Amino acid sequence: xxxxxxxxWAAHRLKDPRFAMLLQEQNEELVSVDCETxxxxxxxxxxxxxxxxxxxxxxxxxxxxxxxxxRPERKPDAGSVRIHGLRPRDVSDGLAPQEAVxxxxxxxxxxxxxGYYLEYDVAILNKYVQPLAGIKLPxxxxxxxxxxxxxxxxxxxxxxVDLRLATLVDDLRVPAxxxxxxxxxxxxxxxxxxxxKKRGFG
Numbered sequence: 001x002x003x004x005x006x007x008x009w010a011a012h013r014l015k016d017p018r019f020a021m022l023l024q025e026q027n028e029e030l031v032s033v034d035c036e037t038x039x040x041x042x043x044x045x046x047x048x049x050x051x052x053x054x055x056x057x058x059x060x061x062x063x064x065x066x067x068x069x070x071r072p073e074r075k076p077d078a079g080s081v082r083i084h085g086l087r088p089r090d091v092s093d094g095l096a097p098q099e100a101v102x103x104x105x106x107x108x109x110x111x112x113x114x115g116y117y118l119e120y121d122v123a124i125l126n127k128y129v130q131p132l133a134g135i136k137l138p139x140x141x142x143x144x145x146x147x148x149x150x151x152x153x154x155x156x157x158x159x160x161v162d163l164r165l166a167t168l169v170d171d172l173r174v175p176a177x178x179x180x181x182x183x184x185x186x187x188x189x190x191x192x193x194x195x196x197k198k199r200g201f202g
Contacts, residue, residue: 014133015134016132016134019105022110025140027112029054030055030114031052031053032115032193033186034121034183035048035050038074046070047125048072048091049068050066050067050070050104051181051187052065052104052183058198065183066104068100068103069093069095071093072091075088097128108139111139112140114189114190114193115142115189116143118142122136122141145163147193169188169192172196174191174195
C-alpha cells in the first residue's frame with residue numbers, strides 16, 4: 001500500500017488534479033501493462049505502442065483491453081522494426097505521447113501494475129507521466145519474473161532459475177501469444193500472474 005506520508009508527498013507534488021485518481025488505491029483489480037519502444041535504452045527510448053488489460057479475481061478482462069499506437073518524434077529505425085514490426089507508417093497516425101499516456105492513466109487509475117520486467121515499462125512511462133502529473137507512477141508494482149523466481153526457489157533452493165519469457169510460458173503452461181506486441185505481452189504477463197497465483201505466488 002502507498003504509505004500515508006508518501007501519499008501526502010505525492011498529493012503535494014501533483015500538478016494536475018485530474019491525475020489524483022492515481023493516489024486512490026483500487027485493489028479489487030490489477031492492470032497488466034506493456035510498452036513497445038524505439039530502444040531498450042530508457043534515456044533514448046520513445047513509446048510506439050502501449051497495451052494494458054485488467055485482472056479481476058481469476059479473470060482477465062480482455063474485452064476491456066487498452067491498446068494505442070503512439071507517434072514518436074523520431075521514426076523507428078530498422079533494428080527496432082525487426083523486433084516489434086511497427087514501421088514508421090504504422091505509427092505516423094498514432095496518438096501524441098502525452099495523449100496516449102493520459103488515456104492509459106485514466107485506464108489504470110489507482111490499480112496495482114503487473115508486468116514482465118515491469119521496471120523498464122514503468123521507467124519509460126514515467127518519462128511522460130512526471131511532466132504531465134508532477135509525480136511518477138505511485139502504483140504498487142508486481143513483477144511476474146520475481147514471483148516466478150520465488151516459486152522455483154521454493155521447489156529447489158539450489159536451482160539456477162531461467163527467467164526468459166518463453167521459459168515462464170512453457171513451465172507455467174500458459175498459451176504462447178505472438179511476442180513483441182504490447183497487448184499480447186500484457187495479456188501474457190497477466191496469464192503468468194494468474195498461473196503463479198494458483199500456485200500460491202500471487
